[in-house]
Amino acid sequence: MLRLVRPAMAHMASFVDALCEGYSRDTLREETPASIAQVADNxxxxxxxxxxxxxxxxLPDGSLGKRVPETALWYVDGDEFLGSVHLRHHLNEVLEQWGGHIGYAVRPSAQGRGHASAMLAGMLDHARVHHPQLERVMLTVNxxxxxxxxxxxxNGGVLADSIPHPWVPGDMGARYWIALR
Ligand SMILES: CC(C)(COP(=O)(O)OP(=O)(O)OC[C@H]1O[C@@H](n2cnc3c(N)ncnc32)[C@H](O)[C@@H]1OP(=O)(O)O)[C@@H](O)C(=O)NCCC(=O)NCCS
Known part of the structure; x- marks a missing residue:
């Protein structure tokens, strides 16, 4: 059964498989054999x-930033890891420019089956229930x-504006808002 859950040990073997097939924890930073081994070993x-x-x-430029509180959920089928979705509980100066409230990724072998759309819908429901202070959420997309x-x-995203990507020179990004209430 497909579910959004808190990451748990039961999913870790499949998560490591996902890293090996090209899933990355950060869209701006690729995994390396060393980063995968660190996860597999611990x-x-x-x-x-x-x-x-x-x-x-x-941060993507290597500097250290203050982390905003966040909720990470994994989309799983039984113990199989399919993807992850993160909700930052509020924005800061960095996230207002790039990152926004919600980010997600689906492992390569599971893409094109509607999982990202379902994960985002599930996280929006989670935000409606658990974060009543959030009237709307921002998402950024290259x-x-x-x-x-x-x-x-x-999922109801309304394009606010297009901006130069702050971390990838030459790229442009779109900033969207999704109303929660
Ligand atoms: C982007 C990503 C999350 C999509 O995940 P996914 O599970 O394949 O997405 P879904 O199947 O839910 O939906 C993809 C939609 O885009 C459409 N699509 C796919 N490729 C497309 C393309 N080149 N041009 C336009 N639409 C495209 C699909 O047809 C589908 O729309 P539909 O449901 O109307 O047919 C996935 O490719 C991924 O994890 N990429 C790496 C990480 C990443 O980019 N994260 C997002 C950062 S903002």
């Missing part, structure tokens, strides 16, 4: 990083990612 450490995230975050733009638009 799955409990990764679960701690996800479910009880540190207070700082390494204009070179039409599949993700479609996912956002299918």
């Amino acid at each position: 799955p409990a450490w990764l679960l701690g990083q996800i479910n009880d995230a540190p207070l700082t975050i390494v 204009l070179k990612n039409p599949a993700s733009m479609r996912v956002v638009e299918k």
Whole structure:
């Protein structure tokens, strides 16, 4: 059965498989054999990083930023990991420019089956229930990612503006808002 759940040890073997097939925890940073081995060798450490995230975050330019509280959910079929979706509980200066409230990714072998659309819909429901302070959420998408733009638009995303991508020189990004209430 397809479900959005808190990441747990039962999903870790499949998560490592996903990393090996090209799934990346960060759309701006590819995994390496070393980063995959770190997860494979210590799955409990990764679960701690996800479910009880540190207070700082390494930004794409390598600098250290303050991490906004976030909720990470995994989309699974039984113990099989299919994808992840993150909700940042509020924006800061960095996330207002790029990142927004919600980000998601689907493992390569599971793409094109509606999973990202379902994960985003599920996280919007989660936000409606658990984060009543959020009237609306912002999402950013690289204009070179039409599949993700479609996912956002299918979930009610309204294009606010297009901006130069702050981390990828030459790329443009779209900022969308989705009303929650
Ligand atoms: C983008 C991504 C999340 C999409 O996941 P997915 O599970 O394949 O998405 P879905 O199947 O729910 O929906 C994709 C939609 O885009 C459409 N689509 C796919 N490729 C497309 C393209 N090149 N141009 C336009 N639309 C496209 C699909 O037809 C589908 O729309 P439909 O349901 O109306 O047919 C996935 O490719 C991914 O994880 N990429 C790497 C990480 C990433 O880019 N994350 C998003 C950052 S903003």
